[in-house]
Amino acid sequence: MLRSIIKISGPDRVKFLQGLVTNDLRHLSTEGIIYAAILSPQGKYLVDFFIVVRDDVLLIDVAQDHADDLLRRLMLYKLRSDVTVEQLDMPVSRGTGSRPEGAHPDPRHPALGWRIYGAALPEDGTDWDALRVAHCIPETGVELIPNDTYILEAGFERLNGVDFRKGCYVGQEVTARMHHKTSLRKGFTTVTLDGETSFGTEIRADTKPVGQVFTRAGDQAIAYMRFDRADGPLFAGRARVMLDPSVKTA
Secondary structure (H helix, E strand, O other), X not given: OOEEEEEEEOOOHHHHHHOOEOOOHHHHHHHOEEEEEEEOOOOOEEEEEEEEEEOOEEEEEEEHHHHHHHHHHHHHHHOOOOOEEEXXXXXXXXXXXXXXXXXXXXXXXXXXXXXXXXXXXXXXOOOHHHHHHHHOOOOEOOOEOOOOOOOOOOOOOOOOOOOOOOOOOOOHHHHHHHHOOOOOOEEEXXXXXXXXXXXXXXXXXXXXXEEEEEEEEOOXXXXXEEOOOOOOOEEEOOEEEEEOOOOOOX
């Protein structure tokens, strides 16, 4: 897990981020950590991260490969806000056992354990991909693709990554319209696979493309599906694909 920390300090730090991110920073007063994303004006995912409050600063915990881009975006939006944005050399650790003092529970799902900042702890042997697949948790740069993914199709409401009662933020209008639809026609779900297939394989119903296989663990995988097309036998290459019966299809 390669992560980077960006520190936001200054009197306008909360107001500055509140107008950019999908979640409500007011939750930090009680929870200490939130999960959120920044979107494009068209409502598409750009980058996701955790925000942690520590004393009088905010720490953004982001995938290392996306840190430079996030830093540039924050500086672009800074304008006249009285904030300082800088990257820190701070270790980030996670685990699923007993939560150490000072660690925060992962806000996306209880099964994902805890995260701690400023302490480099050894890995505890957790199979993180298996946990993600079991609970359909998309990962930065794997299932979550900048300028392509819509966060509601990625389950951000279920993962506590978006708040529909906060004020405006970049991309809010598109996200709100999707939220008020009767149901989403596309999105990520966990599927069962019978047979061998590889990451990125197209899922088909007869001759119709209906989805794509992403992270696999055992006989389960995270898949992106067109639920309105997912009727009849489904295959990814030679592997039979089975949806959870609770998933609503057309």
